[in-house]
Amino acid sequence: MKTVSVKQIQSWERKAIEKYGVPSLLLMENAGRSVAREVISCLKGKKRPRICIFCGGGNNAGDGFVVGRHLSNAETKVEIFLIGDPKRLKTDALSNYQILGRLKFPIHLVKTITPKIKAQLRSSQVIVDALFGVGLNREIKGVYKEVIDLINAAKKKVVAVDVPSGLDGTTGDIYGVCVKADVTVTFSFAKKGFFLKKGPRQVGRIIVADIGIPSGLIHGR
Numbered sequence: 001m002k003t004v005s006v007k008q009i010q011s012w013e014r015k016a017i018e019k020y021g022v023p024s025l026l027l028m029e030n031a032g033r034s035v036a037r038e039v040i041s042c043l044k045g046k047k048r049p050r051i052c053i054f055c056g057g058g059n060n061a062g063d064g065f066v067v068g069r070h071l072s073n074a075e076t077k078v079e080i081f082l083i084g085d086p087k088r089l090k091t092d093a094l095s096n097y098q099i100l101g102r103l104k105f106p107i108h109l110v111k112t113i114t115p116k117i118k119a120q121l122r123s124s125q126v127i128v129d130a131l132f133g134v135g136l137n138r139e140i141k142g143v144y145k146e147v148i149d150l151i152n153a154a155k156k157k158v159v160a161v162d163v164p165s166g167l168d169g170t171t172g173d174i175y176g177v178c179v180k181a182d183v184t185v186t187f188s189f190a191k192k193g194f195f196l197k198k199g200p201r202q203v204g205r206i207i208v209a210d211i212g213i214p215s216g217l218i219h220g221r
Helices: 006-018 026-042 059-073 091-102 115-122 142-153 199-203
Strands: 052-057 077-083 107-110 126-130 157-161 183-187 203-207
Touching: 006 026, 026 091, 026 126, 026 157, 026 183, 026 203, 052 059, 052 115, 059 077, 059 091, 059 126, 059 157, 077 142, 091 107, 091 142, 115 142
Parallel strands: 052 077, 052 126, 077 107, 126 157, 157 183, 183 203
Antiparallel strands: none
16 A cells, blocks of 8 residues: 655645646545545444534544535434634635535534533444544644544544544654544545554554545656
């Protein structure tokens, strides 16, 4: 399985947008749809399934919003939890947040862990981790840490978006705390950190999803 560093994948994505004109919203849409497809496959045989999606404040949140929209279209009960201030969302994440708003899709804003959040987790079949992406470079603290601890303690099937939140995609180090995923749907290529240090214990089964980065970039054309 080919692996890349965080800097490599970020460079390819940037060039796909700037050099080839691939819309970043399209990359996000493809990413979220790929995750939703995997979640649906995890729900086979489940009656009245319920999904909890946890989103942070960066682009990974945008992926999570797309996942929620596609799962809702598939007639799955979805609860989206956003940690942080939605006013701080930017670009594509903000666009997808606004789409959900126009669809009247409820998003729960999380400032602290409440009994309601715990109850919704208990009744869910799958948790989607869209808290942090490959750009994370600092220790996780506060309510984010509490949410990750709650996810890990829930003993539900966890699907991570691109990288389990808290894992360094290049080194395999952990930023204080990390989601333990059953499945990681990663984009374009597996990340080097999945196979280094603590990475193998956090990623679970790895699914590599093509989100539309032109192959010419990867082969240096």
